[in-house]
Amino acid sequence: MSKQMKLETWSGGWGLPSIDPTCLEIMAYAKFSGVPLKIVRTDNPVNGFMKSFGTVRCQLPIFRHGETVYYDPKDVLLHFCKENYNAEFGQRCADSLAYEQMVHTRLSPALMHAWWIDERNYQDVIRPTLAKKLPFPLNYFYPGHTQRWMLERIRLHYDLPGDSKDEDNENWEFIKKDVFRTGKECLNFLSLKLGDSEFFMGESPRFIDAVIFSHLAPLMRIPLIKNNLQAHLRATPNLAKFVDRVLQRYFPTAPEDVPAVVPLPGMAESSRRRNFLICLAGLALMWIYAVSHGHVRVNTNRLKMTDLQTLESAVEDFYEANEDGDQT
Amino acid sequence: MPSVLMAELQAFESPVKEPWPDDVEMYVTHEVEQILLPESSSCLAVQAFFRMCGLRYKLQMRINAESMSPSGKIPFIRCGKAVVSELDPIVSFVAHRGISLTTELSDVEKSDMRAYMSLVYNVLGNAEQHLMWCDRVTFLEVTYPRFTSAFPRPLGGILCYLRQRKMRKKLRVIDWESKDLEKVYSEIDNCCRVLSERLGSQKYFFGNKPTELDALVFGHLFSLLTTHLPDSRLSAVVHTYDNLVELCSTVENEFFQRIEGSVSLK
Numbered sequence: 001m002s003k004q005m006k007l008e009t010w011s012g013g014w015g016l017p018s019i020d021p022t023c024l025e026i027m028a029y030a031k032f033s034g035v036p037l038k039i040v041r042t043d044n045p046v047n048g049f050m051k052s053f054g055t056v057r058c059q060l061p062i063f064r065h066g067e068t069v070y071y072d073p074k075d076v077l078l079h080f081c082k083e084n085y086n087a088e089f090g091q092r093c094a095d096s097l098a099y100e101q102m103v104h105t106r107l108s109p110a111l112m113h114a115w116w117i118d119e120r121n122y123q124d125v126i127r128p129t130l131a132k133k134l135p136f137p138l139n140y141f142y143p144g145h146t147q148r149w150m151l152e153r154i155r156l157h158y159d160l161p162g163d164s165k166d167e168d169n170e171n172w173e174f175i176k177k178d179v180f181r182t183g184k185e186c187l188n189f190l191s192l193k194l195g196d197s198e199f200f201m202g203e204s205p206r207f208i209d210a211v212i213f214s215h216l217a218p219l220m221r222i223p224l225i226k227n228n229l230q231a232h233l234r235a236t237p238n239l240a241k242f243v244d245r246v247l248q249r250y251f252p253t254a255p256e257d258v259p260a261v262v263p264l265p266g267m268a269e270s271s272r273r274r275n276f277l278i279c280l281a282g283l284a285l286m287w288i289y290a291v292s293h294g295h296v297r298v299n300t301n302r303l304k305m306t307d308l309q310t311l312e313s314a315v316e317d318f319y320e321a322n323e324d325g326d327q328t
Numbered sequence: 329m330p331s332v333l334m335a336e337l338q339a340f341e342s343p344v345k346e347p348w349p350d351d352v353e354m355y356v357t358h359e360v361e362q363i364l365l366p367e368s369s370s371c372l373a374v375q376a377f378f379r380m381c382g383l384r385y386k387l388q389m390r391i392n393a394e395s396m397s398p399s400g401k402i403p404f405i406r407c408g409k410a411v412v413s414e415l416d417p418i419v420s421f422v423a424h425r426g427i428s429l430t431t432e433l434s435d436v437e438k439s440d441m442r443a444y445m446s447l448v449y450n451v452l453g454n455a456e457q458h459l460m461w462c463d464r465v466t467f468l469e470v471t472y473p474r475f476t477s478a479f480p481r482p483l484g485g486i487l488c489y490l491r492q493r494k495m496r497k498k499l500r501v502i503d504w505e506s507k508d509l510e511k512v513y514s515e516i517d518n519c520c521r522v523l524s525e526r527l528g529s530q531k532y533f534f535g536n537k538p539t540e541l542d543a544l545v546f547g548h549l550f551s552l553l554t555t556h557l558p559d560s561r562l563s564a565v566v567h568t569y570d571n572l573v574e575l576c577s578t579v580e581n582e583f584f585q586r587i588e589g590s591v592s593l594k
Binding site for chain 1: 399436439447498503522526
């Protein structure tokens with residue numbers, strides 16, 4: 001294909017190529033199957049302004065290939081398959097689909113809870129990390145918006161009534177326990193499945209390895225303040241080794257050391273435009289300050305006064321002339 | 329999906345050595361005129377599980393079974409002082425009594441079984457909910473009359489629309505609401521293909537003895553095959569997988585023969 005496939009993602013940290021599981025999944029699968037995918041670490045979810053019925057959601061990753069744009073990792077992987085990069089996804093074996101669902105139902109809620117619901121993790125790690133990555137106005141409301149969205153997901157998953165988080169502490173306490181219990185169970189199952197082999201299905205990494213890696217790597221590497229699951233994962237040597245193995249083989253350079261983005265021509269242009277806008281905004285601010293504090297006087301008032309005066313005298317002249325006319 | 333009130337389960341820490349009591353009751357809504365597809369699947373799955381374990385139970389049909397259940401979902405069982413609802417908690421409750429179908433499985437097989445069970449819950453369960461609450465034709469022709477049959481006139485309608493709003497919201501956060509019918513059918517087809525591949529030519533999923541997974545798959549597929557919906561493509565999709573249909577009829581013949589008036593497979 002003439003057009004290059006591009007993926008806009010969250011940037012990395014703590015030795016990960018990206019901090020987000022969904023981005024990691026696509027990146028890992030692309031690496032495993034040799035897809036020439038260009039990774040652009042934009043950290044700007046507004047580019048993917050997606051309207052789904054009733055809710056407006058902005059999210060990363062965004063996959064672009066010519067005119068086609070996808071947000072869902074499943075669509076992206078199917079697209080790779082259509083481009084003949086790997087036939088494995090189309091006819092992947094039954095087990096990997098089942099394990100994928102297990103990771104999504106059992107491990108994802110635990111990750112979600114640790115990141116977004118646990119107040120200390122969110123305030124001290126997740127929120128600052130995202131705020132640092134996001135561009136200017138977004139960093140103030142995007143993390144909070146996502147947190148509310150995740151809260152809603154967990155609440156509906158457990159059939160909780162009410163809207164506020166503190167409404168029913170007992171329930172949240174239970175949810176916390178339940179989420180970690182299922183997450184732990186899932187880790188145990190995965191560890192049993194992996195056994196002593198290098199990858200989950202045979203000698204080479206497949207689709208299922210990408211899914212599992214993308215959930216385990218953030219769990220292991222991102223230093224959260226309170227995370228029972230992380231301790232459990234570190235205590236499971238074969239899974240920990242699996243994560244290290246994938247990171248070493250397929251993402252050898254620590255991404256923080258490398259300049260994150262090779263600036264594209266388009267991006268250079270956009271940054272020039274941004275600089276110009278910033279300068280303009282600065283100048284405007286300075287001007288407003290100077291005017292409002294009286295350092296620079298704009299003689300609009302005086303102009304108006306003289307205008308009024310001339311108008312008044314003109315009206316007076318007119319009346320006088322009329323009165324003269326009436327008298328005659 | 330697990331529920332908050334399931335916390336009571338945590339109380340059963342040590343295995344109980346008592347024999348299975350005679351007065352265990354399983355509560356469901358009325359099968360013929362009231363029950364909906366997703367509920368019918370889970371009721372059948374739990375019944376199949378009990379029959380596979382050889383446990384006695386009395387089936388109780390109540391119009392308000394859902395309101396009686398601790399988690400708001402049917403079926404639930406009453407065993408002495410304990411009230412437990414849904415398949416997973418019931419399986420672990422029964423396991424605490426020392427009764428299990430999976431003792432002979434290896435660890436890897438156990439985790440495989442869990443993975444396939446998540447697949448069935450996630451794909452078939454959500455697809456059934458989607459058909460019932462998001463597809464307009466099915467909602468008006470099947471869900472609405474069945475749901476409202478249990479309540480007096482204006483109340484039923486109001487409750488039905490409230491439930492629909494809740495279910496749609498629930499499906500929206502997991503990205504299922506926006507799927508169209510074609511996509512839902514292809515998801516079901518995909519799931520059946522995976523199950524069929526795993527089953528192969530075996531009698532049950534893990535050799536010659538049934539497990540929870542067989543009970544769960546039977547519950548869902550049997551409901552899909554025998555429920556009459558406006559769109560008959562659903563049972564056609566399942567019918568394309570011979571070994572799954574075979575599994576359903578095996579389970580039905582071996583464990584459900586004594587049910588009077590049960591619908592049989594063709």
